[in-house]
Every structure is written in C-alpha cells, then in structure tokens.
Amino acid sequence: MSEAHRDSPTTPVADERDPFGRRASALASTAYEVDDRDGDQFDREERTALRRVQGLSTELQDVTEVEYRQLRLERVVLAGVWTEGTAEDAENSLRELAALAETAGSTVLAGLMQRRQRPDPGTWLGSGKALELRDVVIAEGADTVVCDSELAPSQRRGLEDIVKVKVIDRTALILDIFAQHAKSREGKAQVELAQLQYLLPRLRGWGESMSRQAGGRVAGGEGIGSRGPGETKIELDRRRINSRIAKLRREIREMKTHRDTKRHSRKAHGTPSVAIAGYTNAGKSSLLNRLTGAGVLVENQLFATLDTTVRRAQTSDGREFTLTDTVGFVRQLPHELIDAFRSTLEEVADADLLLHVVDGSHPDPEGQISAVRAVLADVDAADVKEIIVVNKADIADPEVIDRILRHEKHAIAVSAHTGAGIEELIVLVADELPRPRIAVDALVPYDRGDLLSRIHESGELLGSDHTADGTRLQAYVNADLAAELARFAVPAGQELPIGR
Template sequence: MTNTQNKTSRRSLLAERAAALGEETTLPGPDGPVVGWDTDGDQFDREEREALRRVAGLSTELEDVTEVEYRQLRLERVVLAGLWTEGTSLDAENSLRELAALAETAGSQVLDGLIQRRDKPDPATYVGSGKAQELRDIVIAEGADTVICDGELGPSQRRALEDVVKVKVIDRTALILDIFAQHAKSREGRAQVELAQLQYLLPRLRGWGDSMSRQAGGRVAGGEGIGSRGPGETKIELDRRRINTRIAKLRRDIRGMKSARDTKRSSRRAGNVPSVAIVGYTNAGKSSLLNRLTGAGVLVQNQLFATLDPTVRRAETSDGRTYTLADTVGFVRALPHQLVEAFRSTLEEAAEADVLLHVVDGSHPDPEGQISAVREVLADVDATDIPEVIAVNKADLADPETLAQLRRNHPHSVVVSARTGLGIPELLQALEDELPRPDLRVEVLLPYERGDLVSRIHSEGEVLAEQHTAEGTRVHAKVSQDLHGVLGEFAV
C-alpha cells in the first residue's frame, strides 16, 4: 500500500468519528415528532459551555518545547498515535476513533493518525524509532502543533518522543484530565480535577540546567560568595514540595465535601427513599435519559464527558413509591487511576445505590467493550453486587442485529431511545421491579386525626387493603422497619 493510500485510509478512519457524535434530527416519537433535544428541558449551562469553544488559528504555543517547564494544554491541530498490542485491528481502530472524539471534545482539530502493530510499547519513544520519524513527517506535512498518544506515557517516553517530533506530546491521561478541567463546575468537581492533575504532574516535573537551581557555591552568577555557600533547594524540589502541600490540602477539602454528600445521602436513607444510580460509558446518553425520566433539564451535549457533577432528582413509581435518580460521571476505557481516586466520593453515589441503571450506547461500534469497561470501574468502587438494569440507548440509531445480540447476551436489559421515548415505559417497569420493597406486614387502625401516618404508609409502604370505619382508617400494608416501629401502638 502506498503512502497516499495509507494517508487516505487514516483520514477515512478518523472521518468516521463523527458517526458516534451524530447530528440532531427530527425523529418520530410516541406522541408525535420530536425535534433535536427538545425533551431535555431548559439547559442554562449550555451557553456558558459553548463560550469555552476554542478558535482555530490562535495558538500561542512555543515552537521550542525546551523553553518552558510545564504549559497549560492548548490543543488545536493534532495528530494521533496508537499501538495495536492486543485484540483485533477493529479494536485498535475503535480506540483511535475514541481518542479522536476525546481530542475534539477538548477543542482541537484532528488532522491525521497512525496505528503501529507491536507486542508492547517501545520503552524509549512509545512507538518504534522508525514510526516516530514517520510521525515527525506527518506533523510537518499537516502543520500540527500537538501529538496525542493513545496510552499513558512515562516521563522519559514523552521527552524522547518530543525530541523526535519537535512538537508538544501528551498522552491519553493528560487529554482526559484537560477535558475534566474544562467541564468541572462545582466546587467539589474542580477540587477533584485539580487533585488528579497534580497527582499526574508530580512525577513529570522537569527542568534544564542552572536555571532550575537555587543551590550556590563559590562565586556564583550574581557575584555572591561569602554567605551564599551551603545547602539549597533545587527548583524541582521546591515545586514538588508545593505540589505535595497542595495535594494534602485538596484531600482534606474533598473529605469535608464527602461528609456533606454523605449527610444528604443518609437523610434520604432515613426517609427510606430508594436510590437508582445512572452509570455507563461516556456519551451513552445518561443525562438525556435522566431528562426523559424526570424532566430534570440537565445539560446534554453530544460529546464525551459532558457531565462531571452528579445530579439527583426525585421520581415516583406507578404505585406511588418515591425513589431518587442520580446522574454520574461517565466512564471510559483505561480511565486514569488518578481520576478514579479523585472522584471516589462522587462514584460512591453508584456504590451506595439500591439499583444501577446501566446505560449502553447501542449505536457504538463496540457496545460489549463499553459494558466491560464500566463494570471494571464499578469493581474499583465495590459496586458489583448491586442489582443492575441495562438500558440499551439510542435504539433509533442502532443496528437491529446489534440490539438483538445485546438482548440475547444480557437478558435483563431494555431497548430504549431517550430522544424518541421508545421503551421508556418498559424501562420504568424494570426499575420498579428491582427497587426494594417494604417487607414487614402490619394491620393497624389509625384515628382520623392521624392522617399523616396514612400518608406515610402510602408513600413509604405498600398498601394491601384499606377500609374506612367509624373508629378510623383500617390499613393492611407492608412497611419498613422504621415505620413499623411508629405504627406499633395502633396495631390490631
């Protein structure tokens, strides 16, 4: 295959990344046509999010990568580099497509990409030396200012690859951290992102020569001699100490925020309100589904990691039982361990839930891979033993054969479309069936002035029979342990 054919193949591969981020269209719904995202309600954050879009051609990056120690990421014109170390070639291509979608979410323009078949990453330059030179040629031909590698680079690998390609090199982890930094809005979310960034940066500090040193001896540059000799502290040591101090403070702050979240969660527990956590791969449609189920008006964007801050909304079953739905941050393959640790308090919304609503993008090229990646992260936060309902979303865009295969592989699943409303009643019924039910039977005679207890039985319990008599309201119901104690004095 010629170089021209190679380039055409790479371009066609990256051109398919838009397929996973399809355009908004007019679609049929259960009550008439649905246009775009009208079902998602008012999203007042959208204008602010759109204002952060980057403008092409305004790069301020320095050409010489050795001029600075560390720069904020400004991704504009990028070339991708990936390794095919295991699995099939389709798996490697899907991973590169996902990297392209991540880069575009960060505000960059993807120009080209290449995949190398290797048993393991090159310890020096991640890709082999010959491939690194080919990458350099692509960077020059395309006028790129950044190379993104589809993996986590060691500090020495990044420096060595930068020396070859002569432009900024970042890895998948730094790219995801940059997206999180753009999208975090709440105080807790910003603190979690900063903690993850500092943990990533700490082993990657570097500097050049005397400009990084505060140690002195003899007649040094400023002319000092006597009084200047002795132990000092290098610039890198100073930066490392400051970062460690900041990390310790952020961890204390996040622990304080976690206690506030635990307090809210325990208050819902005290009211015996069951909880459903919406989990799933990034851009699977979790926020759209939450808006469809509750009218929450949560920000929905057709990009990866649009949601970072969890949202909790109240809902009711068909028989009047109240429960909560919590939207959570999306997962991704090889989610950086710094993010799993930093967002642990947020991910506990899933670990503490009574039911997991696992949303899967049915139109994705590899939905089974998404399911596996999500379950790996759930295992990290000890959320594997919680009842799970799988919602195969985007049924209006998915291949019917893929949907049928997913239904066969996962019997406890429902095919839905958050945009059109397809399958929503079946999904609600599946959630109702999995929600915990009160299990203590009581038969009480409540005076008419205790209508508050009748109301609690209806909202928190399951009424089996109700009769109005001259003495009061006679109720036969199933209730929770807490309510059973309150009703004890009225038992018959």
C-alpha cells in the same frame, strides 16, 4: 444530545425470546413524538458562552521554571500503538481518541497506527516510526501529537525531541476535558486533585533552576560553616504540590461527609435509589431527562456530565425513588480520576439498582460494557443489581441489540431520543426496586397525616378504612416507619374489614 449524526431510523423486529416481553414495544414503537430538546437545557447557554478560538495559543509562560504548561490543542495528529486485540479494536480506540480530542477543542488532521509487540521504552513508537510521524506533522501543519496511551515521562520527552512539537498522552487529554467541564466546587476540586497527582511524577526543571539554592544562614550574610544544600527548585515545587494535594483531599473528605449525610437521610426515609452509569456519550443524561424531566445538559460530546445530579421519580404504583446521573466512563480511564471521583462514584456503590446505559449504535457496545464494569469493580459497585439499558435503539443495528439482549440476563432496549421503550423501562425499574416487607396493621389518628404521607411515598398500602378514631390501615413499610407506627398498632384479635 445532538442528532446531526443520526441516520434514518430503522424498525427492528420483535423477538419471541425477549424474557421481559417488552422488546417489541421498545424497538418497534413509532407513536412517540421526536423532540430535539431533552428537558430545558438549563446549562447549554452557560456551557457555550465561552469557547476556544482556533488559531490562538493557550500555552502560558512557565513562571515557576517547571514544566507545567497548559495544553495547546488546536491542530493535532493522533498516534496509536496496537499491541493486542484485533485491528478493528485498535481503530475504534483511535476513533474514540479523535472524539476526545475534538471535545477538548482541537482539529484532528490525521491518525497513525503502529503495530508492535510492546511500546518502545525510549520513544513509544520506535525511532523510525517517530521520524515518519514527524514528516506527517510537518506535512499537515500540526502543533500537537496526541498519543492513545499513557506515556512515561521519558517516552514523551524522547518523542518530543524527534517530532519537535508538543506531545501529550491520553490521560492528559482526558484530564484537560474534565478541567473544562467541571462546574461544581466538588467537581473542580476532584479534577485539580487528579491533575496534580498526574503532574507530580512528571515535574522537570530547566537550566539553573536545578542548581542547589543556598541553605542555612548564608542568605543573612554568614559565610563559612553556614552554607548548606538547600532545596532545589524542583523539590520546592514538589513540596508545594504535595501540600496542595493534602489540602484538596481534606476538602473532598468534608464534601463527602455532606454527600453521605444527604444519602443517609434518603435511606432513613426508606427512599430507594437508582444510579445511572455507563460509557461516556451513551445517553445517560438524556435518559434522566426522559424519566424525570430534570433538564440537565445534553450534548453529543464526551464527558458532558461531570457533576452528579440527583432527581426524584415515582413508580406507577406511587413509590418514590431517586435517580442519580453520574460521570461517564471510558477505556483506560486515568487512575487519578477514579481516585479523585471516588466519593462521587460511591453514589453508584450505595444504590439499590443500577441502570447501566449502553450505546447500541456504537461499533463495540460489548467493549463499553466491559470497560464500565471494570471501573465499577474498582469502586466496589460490582455487586449492585444491574439492568442493561441499550440506548439509541432507533438508530442501532437490530442484530446488535438482539445480541446484547440475549447475552445479558437483565436488559431492555430504549430510545431516550424518541421515548420508545421508556414506559417499559419504568415498569421494569418498579419490579426490580426493593419493596418494604414489614407488615403493619395500625389505627393512625387524623392529626398524624405525616405518617400516611410517608406510607404512600415509601410503603405499599394494602387497604385503609376511615373510622371515628382515625384511619385504620394495613401496609408494608420499612423498618424505620414500622417503628413509628408501632404505638398505633391494632392489637391482635381486633380484625376489622378494610376497604380497598
């Protein structure tokens, strides 16, 4: 996460109403050493090795005669239709669109907002405002208009006919960013699936490609009685896309099976799981690096993380748990992406605890929380135990942080950049993680050190004593480990003093 945008840190005042008693140390601590590098940044050089060059067109010739052109994002003008909410909400949405456009590699020249009760069905903005937008495009020398909504195919064509430059919508922009940032095989397959699902209803043929091809056996020279209406070009492309979608879904299902196997293996060993979720650019990867030293990529840009990262961590009392960093969410996240990334987002639904990271310095943090919870509800993760982690506390307004902490039942403020509040967060995670609750009293032979190791990893050791026959111990463990220790259980009535 780049810190070029940070102002000088403020020192908020602790509040006696803090339900966890950790707010003061989380906000006011200044003893941490500030480090501009979160982890080892393993992916930074690879990510920055290839960049778009300003001024070069990325529009490819359409060899299929169907409109499937790559986005040309160089010099763009933003456009928004404000239909509900306050003017501040509408402006924040357009600022977020500007950040998305810059992440995709464009230069934002101007932004326009139109107040309407509902978008115009023909040109989205309305014909008069579309003409004004054309004048701005000409004056600024822009080559693309980015609309802050998902446009119907007819609306995009109608607007393009007036402004005379390429028009794309918010969904296409987000899909383009995902396509740039996907690295793993699963991530690339998920993004391609989302792109094809978005493209399918927007296919458009040109000229003679819409005419019917010869069908039947006419191609072989047989004439009368053998001419049939063959597939049109657009039908052929639609069929090919549907075939590709079916293949991608099969591949993602196979990769999901592998992911499920690993997740079930962790659960079988009684390892609790903690998922890190939240709005894009809220600092999730920075928090993962602070908690585990994972060294994953951290950049001050939207959707820097697309591929799930799983790392092991320990509580202060030695219990192991897994931390999973997930893709960030955003307002109006395309449904195609939610469907495509469903297998990845299931990591959140199956977690024992959710760290919901919020950017405390954002103009509308409560709006971020609502948007993330809406996506979590779509993937059946709304019932997971949640801790609101208000990040970037070193640059956030103290009143905003205090407002969130008072409103949310389980919340804590931290700074992944400076380290403030991280120790308190680890303690809170340890308190909220499920604890093994099956009591065992066993005499474990010395040649079964593996069982002792598992007790230390996933159980809670109450006491132990070394005897001639093995290690006598009392502990709380999970069901699987209790079943394995049953053969070494000490019969009732053979109580022995246990060393602490």
